Amino acid sequence: MSKRDLIIEKSIEILSERTIASTSIQDITNACGISKGAFYLSFKSKEELLIAIFEYILRDMTAKYQRLLNLQLEPREKLTQYFMLSFQLFEENSSFISTHVRELIYIVDKDVIEKIHDHFRVADHMTLTILREVYDSKINDSQYDLLICIRGMMKGYAEFIVMQKQTIDYYELSKLLVKRIDTLVEIDAQPLITKEMYEKNPRNCMHTQKEDIIVEIENCKDNYADNSFITDTFKLLLDELQKERPRKALLLGMSSNLTSSNHLRWLAVLVKQYSNEI
Template sequence: MPKKQLIITKAIELFAEKGFESTSIQEITEKCGISKGAFYLSFKSKEELIFSIVDNFMMGITNDIDRVVSSEVPNEHKFFTLYTIMFQSLESHSKFALIFVKEQMLHVNKNLFEKIAFYDQQFSASLLKLIDTVYGSSVEPIKYDLLLCIKGNLKGYSEFLITQKVPIDIASLSHSLVDKTNAIAYNATVGYVTEEMFNLRCISTENTITLQHIIEKITQLLKTNDDQLETESLVILLEQLQTERPSQAIMKGMMNTLKQYPRCKLLISGLEQLLEK
């Protein structure tokens, strides 16, 4: 196993057992059987290691949803496919997931909290795209309530399965969640959460959005895109962000073009925050 992957694997085991804050670099290196110098050749700090784990895990989840949205799977089967992928991932990464069940109060590390909050926005944006694809305009009055119910079910069932350590019948569980999702989508008529209310919950501190976050989101969007105009606009935007002196005019032009694509909504919002700094 490559050294970097070894560090990540052993660190996850320790984090799951002791938590982020209580695990030291010394303990990680001892579990890996390496020196501290070897650790620092791979990661500058424990925080960078944690961020690397979170990036890989959270980007994997949002990429999975985007792949389901753009896949040729019939719309009526897309949520079953999503739930199946999500719980397969949970089963494969149960030790990592356990960290977040144990450490609910992630404000002990502000940077980590902000990073996860940013990815939660991406997760919500991808789920909204899936809701639009599967149910269309018929769920518009309850769309954000439906989103919160889907996220709540995923969180609740994940925590139950992790903490109770019960065997997972993924197919049965996915069918059960599809049934609940459809029940709300097809039968609920009165919504409570509006788009404005939902967007107010998003954290908007100066440190939430960084250039690296934006570049990661563009890269993610490019991997799951088949629209030529959207692709060209994202590529030009990425090129500008990676130059020493990006053109504000070109960037704003690309942002205006991308506003027609719902899945780029979070990207545009993040860029606008970044440009205001």
Template sequence: MEDKKINIIQQAIKLFAQKGFSTTSVQEIANECNISKGAFYLHFKSKDELLLAIFTHYSKEIEQKTAAIESMDLDPRTKFVKQLTVTYQEIIKHRDFIIMQIREQAIPFNEDIESFLQHMRFHSYLFYKRSLLAIYGKKIDQTIWEVTLLMQGMFKAYMDLIIIEEVEFDIENLCKAILKRTDYLVEGFNRNDDQPVITDQLMNEIIPGDFYYNQLDTIVHTLEEIKEKASGDIEVTITVLLEEIQKPSARPAVIKGMLSNLEEEESFKGITGQIRTFFQL
């Protein structure tokens, strides 16, 4: 995203947090950015479009940070705790903006925002599912979706205490505690041979099949953009990686080998983390 758009987003989020979404005018946002009202409309057609851009911008920041952690040489438990921790920390940064949305019920209903929120829900379901499978393996095969939804419920309950009630936690210790409580859930299901309410069939009805392909399309598009600017060994690595991940039966060993080459450079850790998450590597 270009710098001018990012500046508008950053200034707008401050104004929305201070004054509210509905009472903040486009002119006020333009004034804060030292641009004309006409210049604002060159970047965003409306405040609704700006609000969607804010959601997208900050959700991508969280995704990039969690993806970078995915590339680290850590055991699955440590990795997941770090990812939960950075997610909480990023949300806390924008507490005032979130409170504004709650008080005003400021999210306007339109197809673009509804589609974005749906995408984020689906992305969250799959992120938790893949992380928990990496931690518990076959032990959680039959109850993966049940545990995924219950763990997300814990995350949201603590988030309400932090955002709404202003409770201060040691965030890393809180995330370790959430995962420990998830251990109890997994052990309880296995010990009692309990049958899950949330099944694969149910979640397959909720999450459309093309959502998985859309995620892969995004990864491919990002790699193609990187390849255009790359040269030498990096260009070769990305070419091989692009060919492999688009095969009907992609070979994990080949993907891992190509990712290990890219992960030597800090700037590639975001995209390599996304690939590792998608292919559960």
């Protein structure tokens, strides 16, 4: 685990019960067993740390979805597991996010917002991938309408669970959602949201570019300068991405080298998605 990841994980434990304002950098460094100097090598301030935590949580969620996509499951069961994982992740992180979201609103900038949109874009891509596995050509025209319907159903159930403080069997709920989607797929109605409409917003573009991977590698380099295995992986990836036709097998092999660190799992997701698109 890198020092940056250590600081983030310990801070999540501390900040699950306290605000950022009532937590000092000394509190954080004491929990990590590091000096303040070591903290400032990774983060300039508590505010920068809070942004990094939110991004860390989003990356962890995305990595878990990617692992689910990689499983050799029957497609309908994979869709059920996808919903169940979504509710579990919501339950695990809702307390921290609800406690600190207002603090985050006041400190985010344009670049941070773009990163958050990147995560939602990838999440949409994963949802569509599973839907296509289950329903194949049946949803060629309706997949984007289905995507929006799914967002609405999941948001509605999540709000009900939180606001009503209800205990619900997530697996049974997930199976119910799959049945609801079956009904939507079979409905004989002209879909409203087309691919062109959905991708009119560049943020919704489903294609991962090699430039996205290169930028992410550059952002991660300094944190792994003392890890020869990771730095060699970075170099191999960068060298391969410079080629006109990067080799898919090599990229996929390198992506598996990145899954040992939470901070790198987002990079692994980008590499895998790019590999599957070339």
